[in-house]
Amino acid sequence: MAVVETKDLTYTYPGGTKRAVEDVSITIEKGEFVVLTGPSGCGKTTLCRCFNGLVPHFYGGKVEGDILVKGLRVGEHSIHELARHVGLVFQNPENQLFALFVEKDVAFGLENLGVPRDEIRKRVDWALQMTGIEDLREMAPHELSGGQQQRVAIASVLAMQPDIMVLDEPTSFLDPLGARKIFEVISELNKELGITVVLVEHRLDLASRYSDHVIVMDGGRVILDGEPREVFNSETARVIGVGIPKAIRLSQLLEKSGVHLGRVPVTSEEASHVLKEVLKRD
Amino acid sequence: MIEVKDVSFTYPNGVDALKGVSLKIRDGEFVAIMGQNGAGKTTLVKHFNGLLKPTKGEVLVDGVNTQKVSVATLARKVGFVFQNPDHQLFCETVEDEVAFALRNFGFHERTIKKRVTWALNLLDLAEYRKTSPFMLSGGERKRVALASVLAWNPKVVILDEPTIGQDYKQKERLRQFIVQLTTQKKTVIIVTHDIEFVAECNPHVVLMAQGKILAEGGAKQMLTNPHLVAQTSIVPPQITQIFLELADLGLPTDLIDIHEAKEALLTFLEVNS
Numbered sequence: 001m002a003v004v005e006t007k008d009l010t011y012t013y014p015g016g017t018k019r020a021v022e023d024v025s026i027t028i029e030k031g032e033f034v035v036l037t038g039p040s041g042c043g044k045t046t047l048c049r050c051f052n053g054l055v056p057h058f059y060g061g062k063v064e065g066d067i068l069v070k071g072l073r074v075g076e077h078s079i080h081e082l083a084r085h086v087g088l089v090f091q092n093p094e095n096q097l098f099a100l101f102v103e104k105d106v107a108f109g110l111e112n113l114g115v116p117r118d119e120i121r122k123r124v125d126w127a128l129q130m131t132g133i134e135d136l137r138e139m140a141p142h143e144l145s146g147g148q149q150q151r152v153a154i155a156s157v158l159a160m161q162p163d164i165m166v167l168d169e170p171t172s173f174l175d176p177l178g179a180r181k182i183f184e185v186i187s188e189l190n191k192e193l194g195i196t197v198v199l200v201e202h203r204l205d206l207a208s209r210y211s212d213h214v215i216v217m218d219g220g221r222v223i224l225d226g227e228p229r230e231v232f233n234s235e236t237a238r239v240i241g242v243g244i245p246k247a248i249r250l251s252q253l254l255e256k257s258g259v260h261l262g263r264v265p266v267t268s269e270e271a272s273h274v275l276k277e278v279l280k281r282d
Numbered sequence: 283m284i285e286v287k288d289v290s291f292t293y294p295n296g297v298d299a300l301k302g303v304s305l306k307i308r309d310g311e312f313v314a315i316m317g318q319n320g321a322g323k324t325t326l327v328k329h330f331n332g333l334l335k336p337t338k339g340e341v342l343v344d345g346v347n348t349q350k351v352s353v354a355t356l357a358r359k360v361g362f363v364f365q366n367p368d369h370q371l372f373c374e375t376v377e378d379e380v381a382f383a384l385r386n387f388g389f390h391e392r393t394i395k396k397r398v399t400w401a402l403n404l405l406d407l408a409e410y411r412k413t414s415p416f417m418l419s420g421g422e423r424k425r426v427a428l429a430s431v432l433a434w435n436p437k438v439v440i441l442d443e444p445t446i447g448q449d450y451k452q453k454e455r456l457r458q459f460i461v462q463l464t465t466q467k468k469t470v471i472i473v474t475h476d477i478e479f480v481a482e483c484n485p486h487v488v489l490m491a492q493g494k495i496l497a498e499g500g501a502k503q504m505l506t507n508p509h510l511v512a513q514t515s516i517v518p519p520q521i522t523q524i525f526l527e528l529a530d531l532g533l534p535t536d537l538i539d540i541h542e543a544k545e546a547l548l549t550f551l552e553v554n555s
Contacts, residue, residue, distance in 0.1 A: 013417075039449040040421030089419045091447065092368065094492035146365055146443075149318035169420075172446040173365070175318040175475045177515035200448050205478055205520045246520035246540055248477070253544045259551065268520045272527030279531055279550060 008065035038217035087157035093149035146173030247271035289339035317490035318515030361436035
């Protein structure tokens with residue numbers, strides 16, 4: 001079942017002359033883990049803003065074509081309504097956090113939805129635990145480091161347990177191990193609760209292992225849309241300069257030198273596995 | 283260029299962010315400071331331009347004790363690009379933003395114009411000259427912040443998380459650009475979590491943990507040491523991860539570069555065929 005669908009979507013910011021998103025038609029199925037990538041300024045963030053109605057309700061501007069989220073036409077439903085279905089973690093956590101205490105920030109969305117108090121407490125505890133920030137509960141978000149703020153932003157969306165989580169470079173301020181832990185939490189939610197994930201990310205070495213669907217944008221348009229192995233191994237991905245995972249690039253370099261691996265590896269585990277076979281074979 | 287002598291720093295809220303740090307950074311050196319969130323990396327580099335002054339110990343920049351000069355004076359020598367560009371940008375157009383410090387330093391308008399054009403071209407921002415920085419994407423704003431610092435040509439450039447929000451091509455450009463700065467004998471210091479970027483740049487790496495320097499050395503030596511990596515919340519580069527798994531076949535495990543990796547594999551196949 002498609003949870004997000006856009007048809008010939010074109011959008012221009014108010015006062016803008018360039019189309020931020022142009023002729024985008026994509027389908028995201030329920031339970032997919034989508035990685036959305038492409039050069040900086042390609043329209044990724046704008047597309048994400050379409051999924052929860054920030055475009056056009058908050059930003060204004062001109063939308064052509066259709067955006068359907070869980071069958072709801074985004075233009076006809078408020079951000080508030082859409083927030084029940086779509087949680088958005090912003091690129092810059094400071095734009096998202098505003099409360100005096102971390103705990104308050106994480107509880108805010110639930111309070112707004114009128115969730116009973118006990119349930120709020122349970123979900124907030126759970127979200128803080130999942131993101132590893134239970135000890136920050138009483139801190140003020142603006143006093144935290146960038147990495148800690150990112151965890152709070154993720155926790156506040158997690159607590160809502162939306163059907164669709166859209167995360168715009170959610171771990172950019174985190175150290176590599178911290179980032180991996182967050183990706184694992186997201187992947188777990190995706191697998192166990194069937195939450196659909198749309199992750200905007202440049203660091204494909206880190207993110208591709210979790211994904212089963214990759215969308216690449218360039219100049220506002222979708223130029224690649226498919227399975228990770230196929231997308232990253234394509235000539236187009238190389239030409240527009242997507243940060244193709246090293247495992248794939250290594251296999252491409254070997255292929256050029258006449259060493260055939262038989263299968264294109266995406267993760268380091270897959271790479272060492274296929275390499276072992278080839279190295280032992282000879 | 284920069285000498286940190288047994289520096290400790292305690293924030294007003296009582297957090298001991300640095301505990302006896304000593305470090306020497308030479309002219310023209312390219313240094314990456316890495317370590318987990320809260321290790322004290324940003325606190326350390328804020329001492330390099332005098333934004334913070336040591337609670338104990340001293341920091342010398344070009345032989346001058348940072349306690350004895352103002353941030354404004356140090357800024358001419360040490361340019362600082364913040365992690366979050368929004369902490370730095372405030373002008374109405376990209377052009378004004380880049381010209382701001384130059385005007386403050388009292389440069390001639392003609393020189394300012396030239397420098398601004400130079401910096402905007404360098405960072406591929408020329409088309410946004412008259413645009414408000416706040417209309418730009420996160421990655422683009424980051425480049426505006428960098429352009430505004432480079433424009434006044436400081437001897438030391440500190441970049442806090444420069445690769446955040448940057449795509450692959452811009453990272454490659456940033457890398458070439460850092461190399462160019464170091465060949466001009468400028469000192470470049472980056473604070474970063476971007477392990478793949480460090481693997482591609484091959485700088486001198488300083489690893490920090492809990493307010494102390496854990497180890498320093500070449501990127502290869504630091505990033506392929508499983509013991510050090512584990513202590514600093516770093517994940518080894520993907521190439522290293524692949525080769526750590528292949529160790530029992532007798533392949534080297536201290537590889538971070540993809541071309542080096544290819545050569546090692548081809549050599550292995552040749553020898554063993």
